[in-house]
Amino acid sequence: MHNSISDPETATEYDSCEQREFIGDRGDYFLNRIQGETGVNVSACYQCERCTNACPISGFMDIKPHQIIRYVQLGWRIRLLKSSTIWLCLSCEMCTTYCPNEVDVAEIINHLRMMAARSSITPKEKSLAVFHHTFLEELIKSGRVNEFRLMRAYYSKPDILHAKIKNGTFKQELQLAMTLLRKGRLKLSAPKSKAVKEIQKAYFQTRGEIS
Ligand code: SF4
Ligand code: SF4
Incomplete structure (x- = not known):
């Protein structure tokens, strides 16, 4: 049984020890890991969506920039690493520039892309x-x-x-x-x-x- 905060799309497919490590038993493990590795204060995001509105290609993304940040807060690692967004992102940093809370969204996406590249997950793109x-x-x-x-x-x-x-x-x-x-x-x-x-x-x- 998962924690009430779990990745709905992957809960069955990835109902493994690895998945529980990131989203269940250890609560904020994934969020803390990303914040520690990037130095970005993901917790500061209050979902105003300015990053998504500023992004020139958000219309093509399966997970919009503000959702990327929310999913990191929730620890939805697998869903993030399987997204097309992490490969489509242009690293133009418009999202980061427009964030009122200085959340470096572009850096988070770049970090997720590197994590996906090193993982065994088949890339969507x-x-x-x-x-x-x-x-x-x-x-x-x-x-x-x-x-x-x-x-x-x-x-x-x-x-x-x-x-x-x-x-x-x-x-x-x-x-x-x-x-x-x-x-x-x-x-x-x-x-x-x-x-x-x-x-x-x-x-x-x-x-x-x-x-
Ligand atoms: S602009 Fe900043 S605070 Fe607003 S949703 Fe995006 S990351 Fe969160
Ligand atoms: S860095 Fe990526 S997510 Fe941010 S605005 Fe540019 S294309 Fe969109």
């Missing part, structure tokens, strides 16, 4: 999740991201090119790349950043893999 991983791989390799190399690496991931040819976006992106090349706005390569070691260190520290 698979192609965006693959893009996210590819972007980080490229960043770690050279300390900066060259658009041409990024897209080449992305297309080489399983199923991506096939899916893009099928839905017609490959042709559009190829035409865009040709236009950018002609205008000299797309470089085929770029030297490594001089700060590559510092960037790698910051990345692995953020992941908790080194101290």
Whole structure:
């Protein structure tokens, strides 16, 4: 039997020890964990919805920005990590800017995205999740991201090119790349950043893999 505050969509599927750890037996565990890891005072949110109203793509999100914050307060971890919102978010920070209580909504969503990327949960937006991983791989390799190399690496991931040819976006992106090349706005390569070691260190520290 769950605590009265439980994730209604996942209570059956995830009725496991792991789920109880986050939303039941230990009450605010998930909320405290997120607040501790991000330094964001999620508890300050009073659901005014200004973040959602400011978000340029909230209409496409399955869980709106103000709901993201509410679900964190409630400890609905699985529902959050399974959402499309964490992959669709543009990190534009409009939500954060407009929050009257200085709740950094964009940082919370970014943190949830990283948690989802490290979890075994199948991402709802698979192609965006693959893009996210590819972007980080490229960043770690050279300390900066060259658009041409990024897209080449992305297309080489399983199923991506096939899916893009099928839905017609490959042709559009190829035409865009040709236009950018002609205008000299797309470089085929770029030297490594001089700060590559510092960037790698910051990345692995953020992941908790080194101290
Ligand atoms: S704008 Fe701030 S206080 Fe209002 S709902 Fe969003 S996070 Fe909560
Ligand atoms: S950071 Fe994400 S959630 Fe916030 S306004 Fe931008 S797209 Fe919306």
